[in-house]
Amino acid sequence: MSSAPLQRDPSARASRRDQRLAEIFAHAAAVFCEKGYAGASMRDLSRASGKSLAGLYYYFGSKERLLFLIQKHTLLTVVERLRLRLEGVSDPQQRIRVFILNHLEYFLANQNGMKVLSHEADALKNELAKELAAIRREYYHLAVGLLDDLKHERGLRVSTRIAALSLFGMMNWIYTWHNPKVDSDAASIAADMADIFLQGVAGTRNRTNSGSGAENRG
Amino acid sequence: MSSAPLQRDPSARASRRDQRLAEIFAHAAAVFCEKGYAGASMRDLSRASGKSLAGLYYYFGSKERLLFLIQKHTLLTVVERLRLRLEGVSDPQQRIRVFILNHLEYFLANQNGMKVLSHEADALKNELAKELAAIRREYYHLAVGLLDDLKHERGLRVSTRIAALSLFGMMNWIYTWHNPKVDSDAASIAADMADIFLQGVAGTRNRTNSGSGAENRG
Amino acid sequence: MSSAPLQRDPSARASRRDQRLAEIFAHAAAVFCEKGYAGASMRDLSRASGKSLAGLYYYFGSKERLLFLIQKHTLLTVVERLRLRLEGVSDPQQRIRVFILNHLEYFLANQNGMKVLSHEADALKNELAKELAAIRREYYHLAVGLLDDLKHERGLRVSTRIAALSLFGMMNWIYTWHNPKVDSDAASIAADMADIFLQGVAGTRNRTNSGSGAENRG
Amino acid sequence: MSSAPLQRDPSARASRRDQRLAEIFAHAAAVFCEKGYAGASMRDLSRASGKSLAGLYYYFGSKERLLFLIQKHTLLTVVERLRLRLEGVSDPQQRIRVFILNHLEYFLANQNGMKVLSHEADALKNELAKELAAIRREYYHLAVGLLDDLKHERGLRVSTRIAALSLFGMMNWIYTWHNPKVDSDAASIAADMADIFLQGVAGTRNRTNSGSGAENRG
DNA sequence: AATGAATGAGGGTTCATTCAT
């Protein structure tokens, strides 16, 4: 299966194998991150990971599939962590704060993978694209679910769609500007963004003017 | 015609030339948009624009310089339009609404150029990168100025930096999701985002909890 | 005619034209000298000479013809100067000294042209090659004539052909090593080479061993 | 065969590889020889050698490096052969005869390589140029050493520098004129040139006139 | 008399990929 390298096999052997692959992922993500998917060559990846060129093909089949595996691994990890963190949190606002914190924490902890996930969203084609899009959709709908909960509790100033996509934009854009020497840690940024977002979409209304009064267009 | 012996407008010639170049820009931006800068070949651009390959080099010198010119032209246009629109608007919140509307309107009107500006922010190197970064900085500081005005009037829930970058993220991310068949027009989306943002950063405070209490760190 | 630009026209107008062309020759020779004929582009020549690219074609027709004209001009000048200098000199050894001095003096005075003449001897093709070869042959036979005179007077240690070609090699190689900061002037080098050559081919015989006893094979 | 499981000679593999490379060298030298370094395209070399274009890059890295390897190989071979031949020869004049013979024999035996070495002396740049220049210098100083020995024994009519460079010119120029149908073999030409040179620089003095009396300026 | 505009052909080089071992 195309997802084989990512399946958690309980045996130590496969685990060691996974570990080796994870190292290659890390190197590859760094290269994709720096040069972009199209701009990175398999030789770049080979050099960075210390594996032979043919070895990469032996393990991953193609450059595209390597990107796919990185993106899938990254995305599944975020989703998995989010699921765990959401357990036991029931307040809608709080759940959204958890969502934002989880996203940004992992973004800053695994900046390369997350940037590749954000920046190379259109690089995959055909089957691989479809498979990844399915997981993306899953994550997206998870977020939408959180927003809907909030909407039921407090109403939403804008459509769920606009709210969700604005939030993703706010968060994902971080790879273009985050500078560890200047910016606070993930928790702090997450709190700020959560404040902006929650207050923005669900706070007391005091809109001073509006070109479009309609809500819930999404 | 360029052979007309009596040209009234001395800039007519350059203007026509500029127009021809602008057409190539449009085609090139579309290709960069679809395939990415690195993934687009000069042959792709040649085919799309109907110009010969060598002709592109005659006009633009290099693939990188073509990207640069597209980005510069796009960015200068947004800045220029913003400056015009801000004239006569003095209310800080209103000025920010104008800023958001201007950005999104131009984004949706010239989606290719703006996506290239957003997505290929790191593609340029050396001198060209520096020159563009200078204009980017100008635009960024223009936004920061608007936020500082707001801050003086009403306070800001977060640092100006986080506020500004969150706003840019919210807006720029639009190229990843906007679908004219589903989404409203620019004015409506701009109003929504402005609502979220203004209410979020400067609205009535009712923060329920906060991991980072510090405000105004920017 | 292909040689038109080099014909000495008594009219001032053509003379001025010749002068302009001579300037271009000088620039072009410098470029050919530095980059080689094949390695120099017409754009290089255009830049160096300050003429437009199309202007070079207007004046010279092709890159090859420009090389041809430079070589022809250079070669004709050496021959012409040699003829003048040989007038009134009758001693065979002295005539050879004049030949060597003339060659080296012009070589160091017009190093670019002479290097191009030496180094790019095979660059021309077809008609232009033939026309230049004819002048080269003329110069070569002029040298051979001088050697034959010497041979009649004092005998020659080797064939005229080997003698002549060795002498040309000795002289033409100078472009690979002459360094004005280290080496003497043309007169001094010419005297040295003449000493070596004359003593070598026509001096007292005291050959200690010989793999080839046959003389006068040329 | 390369599939033999039991290779006796551990260097057999590298040796076969070297042999394959040497064949490519030969073809490439022939092409460089005919068209010049700048005038020869990698596609020309690919065609001539029967290797794929990409294969040439796999082996040699660049056109320049291919030239470098040819020149280095050729030059090292001449030097090596010379060292062997000089063993056991002690008479200064005889040693110079050996030097000339060695140079010309190898020149005519490997005309392509030696012409490329002579004619493309300035084609390399930067590091490769430096590395080759070092070997060239070694060979040059080897010649200078021979001349100095002669000078100590019999004196020299001219500076060592001029003597050495004149001799190199005489010899290297051979690629411009040698015609196997007309000219004698290497031994005969070498003897002639040795006669000219030795008699010229160290023979009985009977200089009849001199523009520059100074000797031993080098 | 002189040139800006334009291009087809080809330059050196790198690409993702395969395959025999």
Place this chain on the structure above:
DNA sequence: CATGAATGAACCCTCATTCAT
């Protein structure tokens, strides 16, 4: 299990040259 060797296709770019003006 892993890789050195090899390549067809494509890369960005420059070439010598033409032609309308």
